[in-house]
Amino acid sequence: MVHKANRPTVHDMRAIKARGQKISMLYVTTPEEAAAADAAGIDMLSIESRFFTPEMREAAGRCFVQVGLPFGPYGQLATAEDYLRAAFHFTAMGGDCFYCAASLDIQKALCDNHMPVVAHVGLIPSYITWTGWRAVGKTADEARAVYDHVKRLEAIGCFGAELEVVPDRLGAFLSQNTSMILLGMGAGPGADAQYLFAEDVLGCTDGHRPRHAKTYRNFAAEYARLQAERIAAFREFRADVNAGTYPEPQHNVAMQDAEFQAFMAAVGQ
Template sequence: MARRKPTVADVRANKGKFQYTMMRTENWEELEAAEAAGIDMVSVPPELLKDARFREVAPSLFAVPGLPLWANDGPADGFLRWGFEMMRAGADAVYCAASIATVKRMADEGIPVIGHVGLIPHTCTWTGGFRAVGKTAEGAAQVYERCKRYEEAGAFGVEIEVVPAEVTAEIAKHTSLFLFSMGAGTGGDCQYLFGTDVLGTNSGHVPRHAKQYANLAGEFERIQQMR
């Protein structure tokens, strides 16, 4: 029996009942594998989503495109135009790490928006670099307060990245936001990993929270040597 693609309403209704799985996919092969493996959600490059083949390859995956903060052509208006474009292309929600005001602008137009709290790579200079966020009482309170601001702005969820597991679990009890946990423990509503880390194709730094199930880079190298 074919799986039914979840809606935002489905996901919200299941908050606290079970955990979803989410994978960052970069290409058609990873997307097809995620569908076949029964992954629930995928983060995808916008250009992949806009391709007419997307739903043929991934009919049941809850799709979330993301756009780097500095890649847009203007704060709220640029993200709003981009959000409309993604929803027309078939996105189920969009990732937006811009300001709370921008998120509110998008949410007010009915776009399901996912924000970002904890370690935010492109602005991590404000939190001390690539390190865990929320390890102190003050830091944990700041993560929680940021979540509440997203909630008040109408966001659907947030990616909560590299935050202590106990902090994530406690925040989950006090917010209606859907928490996409990346290296933030099992207390969120979804476990989120990058396909490049899981599949072993990442040639750079592999985060400590990532679990590698294969070494495809090694296999590709072996095949190349055989050629």
């Protein structure tokens, strides 16, 4: 396990931005994905709290880990105290910063307690009932609203913000004009980080992928092949059972003839 003292800190991540170096970031859900990201040299991971365990932290190695604190009716967090308790819990487990899309007062409460907070601007999935699933900031008024949101988050002390589906020119301007680290997802090359979901990078599904996703492998085809092989193996097993060809002698536990005869005598057979 990588000792905490050897892992990147908020200070280190800010230094990356100051150097003008781009940050690579992935959303992962399994220890295997986390370990692969670490081995590949990915800078930053996003892991929802429901997936974040000591095993995940160990698998993530030197990656800087953002733990997602659930927001909305499916989560367990409602008040600032709830969020603080969760943040301290996951800090002890090795979380490096915390995604929080709750209200400004809750985000500020986390910041006031020295928790590194990553907020969300642009297209915010938990708010889409107000915006719909679309790019945000294509008009001057919307771009100004996104800018004002960034500045409010900066003022309360947020460490960063996910910047989702905004025009590339706006993404570059915002990143250049805030002290926060802006984690771009469909926000153009000027964002401080480029953030994708591992399932899109790996091509895990045949379903809809967002415009900004880039697929580097076709795991869906491999999963389909493995499922076909799984079905075939199960079918062969069932056929062996029905035909009496399984189990074979090598699958059975042997018993000496004398011992079996003594047992039969003991039970009156």
